[in-house]
Amino acid sequence: MAPPILERYVAAMVLSGVGDAMGYKNGSWEFCQSGIDIHQEAKKLGGIEKLKIELPDWMVSDDTVLHLATAEAYMETKDTKDKETLYRNIAEKYKKGMHDMDGRAPGRTTMNSCHMLNPLQEKGYEIPFNPRGGGCGAAMRAMCIGLRYPKPENLSDLIADGIESGRMTHHLPKGFLGSLAAALFTSYAIQNKPVEQWGAGLMDTLPLARTYIKESGRAVNENLKEWGYFENAWKNYLEIRNITSGKTLPKFPSDYGIEARDKFYESVSSSGWGGANGHDAPMIAYDALLGSGDSWIEICKRGILHYGDNDSTGVMAGCWFGAMYGFLGVPDNHHKKLEYRKRLEEAGKKLYELAHKGKEHQSSNIPCQKEGNDETEVCNDSSQKSPLSAHDQGISEESSQTNEIKGTITDIVEGGTSESKDSEQVDKAEPVEVSVDSSKQTTNQDTEKKITEKVQTNV
Structure with missing residues (x-):
């Protein structure tokens, strides 16, 4: 039986912090340039299952501090329909x-933008359009x-x-559409929407987001001009994984170690x-979820x-896992002593x-969205379906029938994706305030310093 929804809510928040702290590892893993090295170090520490995510070695990063900031703003606002407040x-x-x-x-873009916010004034949460605001x-x-x-x-x-909270610091579609x-995707996890349908759901939602931008009247032309990058990047990704329609299983390469x-x-x-940008941080977390099913350890490996x-990918992957599965398979040492757990x-x-005002914890029904935005059905939490575990699915006869897969699933050649053509001018502006030493002078001694500066700048 799936965990009750209340547990899934708690797990979503707690495991978001775990994914953040684990990936960050006080900065040493976030800025490590090799997944192999990270996995080898984890093995030396006893393996992923044995990691003790607690202070002083595993503090949460700015991701969790600001995720809590968003959540606590909702908790302290009496009427969230009052958007100004x-x-x-x-x-x-x-x-x-x-x-x-x-x-x-913390990222430089976030810090600079927060400095501009003036919540004591009407519309003081609005900042100007920023062509360099595409970070995660x-x-x-x-x-x-x-x-x-x-x-x-x-x-x-x-x-x-999603849009307005996002463009308080990242006023560029590439950035704030990542927030959306x-x-x-978190709402889809609570709805029990099959994971392979999430990407298609996002593509159905983007036109509505575009309409919202038009009707908001803020930097409309600037935002619409830069809109295509995020949308095209996700179209390319969904094609690579063969889930554009949301009606097929994802394809992964035979070698996807x-x-x-990386x-x-x-x-x-x-x-x-x-994962440093608004389009690819949720994309990588989503990719990990597609390939992990209900395995927490696999989510750790991939996401x-x-x-x-x-x-940043970990804070999302952890949240979505918790929203679907609660604390299923999560070792106590991963979360019991997590900083800010309470x-x-x-x-x-x-x-x-x-x-869910007025509903009992143990028996809440959530409308479950199917293909298309207008068709819903009630999903009882106790009958939640486990998303497909793509990494060990093979090409099972059962999954082929239930997902209507036609033809033979072929391997995707790694590196087959390409950024959209219209992204080039955005990319040129993307590294914010990076000094001359972030150019193509690449000595072994300062590579890590430059990458650290670059990533912190873009977030």
């Missing part, structure tokens, strides 16, 4: 979060929005809050640092312990209460 509260929490960044490697800093803190708005009928609120994706994943994650990034911005647990409980 809600957004000013979110902005205030983000500014306060900047006082808890010692040792947590908006996406990494938005999952809880999907916990607040888990039902298909909540979609308009989820779109508005992170929130949307640590090195192959190369693929790098290939879908625009910065060469997988957290990789070369790139792994705390705050994360309380946030999960409060978000549940806000989303």
Whole structure:
């Protein structure tokens, strides 16, 4: 039997912190340039299962601090339909979060943007359009929005809050659409929507988000001009995984080990640092979820312990796993002594209460979205279907029948994805305020320093 929804809410928040802290490892794993090295070090520590995620060695990064900031703004806003008050509260929490960044490697774009926020003034949460605001800093803190708005009928609120909270710091579609994706996928997890359908659901939602941007009247022309990058990147990814329609199983290469994943994650990034941007951080977390099923350890291997911005992919992958499976298979030593665990647990409980007022914990029914945005059915939590575990599925006869797969599943050649043509001018502007030593002068001594600076700049 699947865990009750309340447990899934708590697990979503707590495991988001675990994914963050595990990937970050006080900075040493986030800025490590080899997934192989990370996995070898984890093995020396006793294996993934034995990792003790607790202070002082496993502090949470800026991702969890700001994810909590978003969640606690919802908890402290009496009426979240009052968007002016809600957004000013979110902005205030983000500014306060900047006082808890010692040792947590906050991104420069986030810090600079938070400095501009003025929550005491009307519309003080709005910042100008930023052609360099495409980092993952908006996406990494938005999952809880999907916990607040888990039902298909909540979609308009989820779109508005996902976009507006995102562009408080990352006012570029490549950045704030990552926030929307992170929130949307969390809502899908609570809905029990099959994971292979999430990407198609995102593509169905993007036109609605575009309409919202037009109607908002803020930097409309600038945003629409840069809209194509995020959309095209996701179209390419869904084609590679053969899940454009949401009606087929994902395809993975026959060899998709640590090195192959590192190369693929790098290939879908625009910065060469997988997960550092608003489009690829949720994409990599989603890719990990597609291949892991209900295995927490597999999620750790694929979505957290990789070369790139792994705390930001980990914070999302951990949240989505918890939202589907609760604490299934998660060792106690991964979460019992996690920094800020009590705050994360309380946030999960409060978000549940806000989303499901008047419903009992153990018997809540969630409308489950099927293909298309208007068709729903009630999904009882006790009959939740486990998403497919693509890494060990092979080409089973049962899965072929249930997912209507036609023909033979062929391997995808690694590195087959390519960034869209219209992304080039965005990419050129993407590294924010990076000094001359981030050019093609690459000595062994300063490579790590440069990558660290580059990633912190873009987040």
